[in-house]
Amino acid sequence: MIKQYPVDYIAITQGYSDDHKSIDLGWKDNPNVPILSCGSGYVENIYYLNDGGNVLKIKYDDKTSTAFMHLKSDSIIVKVGDRVIRGQNVATMGDTGDATGVHLHLVMYDESGNRINPTKYLYAFPNQTINPEDESIVMRYNTYVEYTVQSGDTLWSIARKYNTTWQQIYENNKEVIGDNPNLIYPGQVLKIPNNVITYTVQPGDTLWSIAKEYNTTWQQIYENNKEVIGDNPNLIYPGQILIIS
Ligand SMILES: [Zn+2]
Incomplete structure (x- = not known):
């Protein structure tokens, strides 16, 4: 699953280290920054910590989770158990708890609850801006693909084709579509966030090592790439392009 940074302006004010197994994200012009779900999943928990302040925890469909801390008082607009999608506004940045x-x-956790470095898993989407100083910290980028509307298309049918939601397509194409997401016309060119992760095999790689890197299983990668890999999952070659998810 491709997950995005939870803010539209990515400014990493403190990176991931042994002393700070998390990242801090700051603001630019206005501190009331909408906090966005990194991916599709469920609201797992909402609670208060003396140091972390208001905390919202989301569990994603790939079993990873994130905890958003120091959230502004009364800004959480989802409930425990709610379904959320990538990019959905869930709360507002704040300074509750022990925040300067x-x-x-x-904080990001793998499926076993171990803390992991968010910059290795989150993608910067094309509609997000990266603070120039942090471009070396952000590791993964997503891109748009262009789609020309055909007669009979709806945002919903296009979303299905591209493994995304109609809301995400609408969000990224409001200027083209206008106020009514039910009205799209043949010939309109829409920008679809690319939800497919690909990887080019390097010397020494195995499906297992690639799967570890992307937090998936070698079986899943093999399943996605049988036509490229062939019958033997132990034989992959440098230069092959694999679809990760
Ligand atoms: Zn911090």
Whole structure:
């Protein structure tokens, strides 16, 4: 699953280290920054910590989770158990708990609950801006693909084709579509966030090592790429392009 950074302006004010197994995200012009779900999943928990302040925890469909901390008081607009999608506004940045200023303290966990470095898993989407100083920290980028509307298409049918939601397509194409997401016309060119992760095999790679890197299983990668790999999952070659998810 491709997950995005939870803010539209990515400013990493403190990176991931042994002393700070999380990242801090800051703000630029206005501290009331909408906090967005990184992916599709469920609201797992909402609670208060003396140090973390208001905390919202989301469990994603790939079993990873994130905790958003120091959230502004009364800003959480989802409930425990709610379904959320990538990019959905769930709360507002704040400074509750033991925070020196308004920022988002973002903790990310793997499926076993171990803390992992968010910059290795989150993608910067094309509609997100990266603070120039942080371009070296952000590791993964997503891109748009262009789609020309055909007669009979709806945002919903296009979303299905591209493994995304009609809301995400609408969000990224409001200027083209206008106020009514039910009205699209043949010939309109829409920008679809690319939800497919590909990987080019390097010397020494195995499906297992690639799967570990992307937090998936070698079986899943093999399943996605049988036509490229052939009958033997132990034989992959440098230069092959594999679809990860
Ligand atoms: Zn922090």
